[in-house]
Amino acid sequence: MSPAAAAPHVVVVGGGVSGLAAAHRLRTTVGDAATITVLESARVLGGKLAAVDLGGLRVDVGAEAFLARRPEASDRLVELGLADDLVHPSGASSGLRAGGATHALPPRTVMGVPADPPAVGALLSDAGRAALAADAELGPVAWSGDDSVGGLVRARLGDEVADRLVDPLLGGVYSGRADALGVRATVPALAAALDRDPSSLVAAARSALPAGTTPPAPVFGTLRTSLADLPPALAVAARADVRLARTATALERRGAGWRVVVAGPAGIETLDADGVVLAVPAPALRRLLADVVPDASAAAGGIELASSAVVALALPADTDLGTRSGVLIGSGERRPDGTPWTIKAVTVSSVKWPHLVGSEAVVVRASIGRYGEPEALQRDDAELVAAARSDLAELLGLTAEPLETVVARWGGGLPQYAVDHAGRVARLEALPAGLAVAGATLHGVGVPACLATGDAAAARIVEHLSSGARGTLAP
Known part of the structure; x- marks a missing residue:
């Protein structure tokens, strides 16, 4: 950075884990050569980590x-010095309420899609087992490249597999219904397996499972002191100017940079920034992007x-x-x-x-x-x-x-990741230089996916700052 140049200013809108991950990655990438302001509409940081x-x-x-x-969360805990609390x-084992009874959650499924039909037989009626077995006789899957999970499963494996196996697991993650959620966005491993070989849905599920016979690594992790400790740890490491009870109400283009209009306890203020990260839910994205990137705004508006x-x-x-x-x-x-x-x-x-x-x-x-x-x-x-x-x-x-x-x-x-969610996200991410999005709206609702979007948003902003468009960071 030129000694005479002013330090770049980046505004992060949203103090959940995605926005704070972006702020932290900006700090570790740029060092002290930036002012980072985090705006959070609530009176506490953390969003859905509480x-x-x-x-x-x-x-x-x-x-x-x-x-x-996924490595993102575990790696970040190590980076933040929290590995000992993992x-x-x-x-x-967990259970599944299906057909009026509680069963052990069956092994070898991909979000409920069976890779081993006999292992799920106890959850199904005779008719349900017959429908599942028919998958091997139906010929290739009519795979469009993205279908609703429920529609695909019902057509190949029957209603009982969709209702008793797939719907509970998807509902536990997304609070949604299998018939409205897209395969590619919610079960990407299954979609990739169907891309490779659409001969059978059960075979695709089998292909999507991890190979090998070694004991599996733990599926989940958390912090001994609660997962809610991750956002403040990110905020401290980011050394950001955190402003609570501040709602971004408008976004304006200002030359090569941006102006964020903010409502807070003292009234309306404006912040001029060289880069802005929007780590907010879809309705707020739709509102903030409406005037500056209408197509991205419309894409956000289509996400329920x-x-x-x-x-x-x-x-x-x-x-x-x-x-x-x-x-x-x-x-x-x-x-x-x-x-x-x-x-x-x-x-x-x-x-x-x-x-x-x-x-x-x-x-x-x-x-x-x-x-x-x-x-x-x-x-x-x-x-x-x-x-x-x-x-x-x-x-x-x-x-x-x-x-x-x-x-x-x-x-x-x-x-809700509907069919063609990826298309909406592509439009949402097609933003002008110096503007980036992050959060659960994009590529996954879990903490690792949110951290990944924060890191990607930070990388986009750093690329802009380094491009010479602003002239503050050397390429």
Whole structure:
């Protein structure tokens, strides 16, 4: 950087893990040769990584873990000096509510698509097993390159596989329905296998699974002190000027740079920047890009969102939690009395996570909310707790009076990756120099995927700063 040149200024809109990852990577790439401002509309950093004190424990009430088989989160924890706090789940197995009964979650599936049909036979009726077996006789899969997961599975493997296996797993990740979610965006390994060989859906699932017979590495990881500690660690390492309760209301082009209009406690202010990272949900992207990149704005407007809630309960320490780490429930399942389940999944946290054992309480988390079912979340907190407790009593026999409860609501928290989501993302990422997007809207809702989008956004901004368009960083 020229000694006479002013330090570049980058504004990051959004103080969730994606935006903070971008800020951190900007700092590690540029060093002190930049001013980095992070704007967050809430009064706390972290977005959907949040924790509360419950029953003497610190419990995550947003995302509770990350996929450990992707390297981004584990590598970032090492980089931040948090590797010693990395922990993995116990060996307890999870369950699946299917056909009116709770079964062990079957092995060797790709987001519920069976690679080994006999392993899922107990979850299906005779007709369901016959439909699954027919895949081998149907000829090549009619693979367009991207279909809805539910549509593809129903056509090849039958309704029961879609409803009892695939829908619960996709619902647990995206709070969506298999029939509305695209294969390429939500099950990319299966899409890649079909690209290579569309002869059979079961064979594609088998091909998509990791090869080898060595003991598998842990699937998930988290921080002993709660995953909510990751965002503030990123913020500290980024040495950013963090401004809470600030909402970006408009974005304007200013020569080779940008102006961000911000509403905050003191009123309206403007920030001029050489680069801007937008790490906000799709509705905010649509609004901020409407005037400067209308096509990208329209692409963001086509991405639907699902809302959800987490009901966390601290139960007496002597409560018998059973042996399962959790249970997923299909959207079409019913309680024994014929009424729908309110919860879509339960995590028995004190069974799943060894670091939560030994307290004066045990913890259970119930998840509520699916795309297209807003009525489930229109009840007040007391009603949600009562409904969750009723379901937990029926599902797991948990009838103990809670010592403490908390409800965390995530309005519009999960983007729905429909068919051709990749096309929308390509339009959304086709932005002018000095402008970048990051976040769960793009390439995955998990923490590793969000970290990757933050790093990619930072790289795009650094490329712009180094290009000579601004003239502050040497190429």
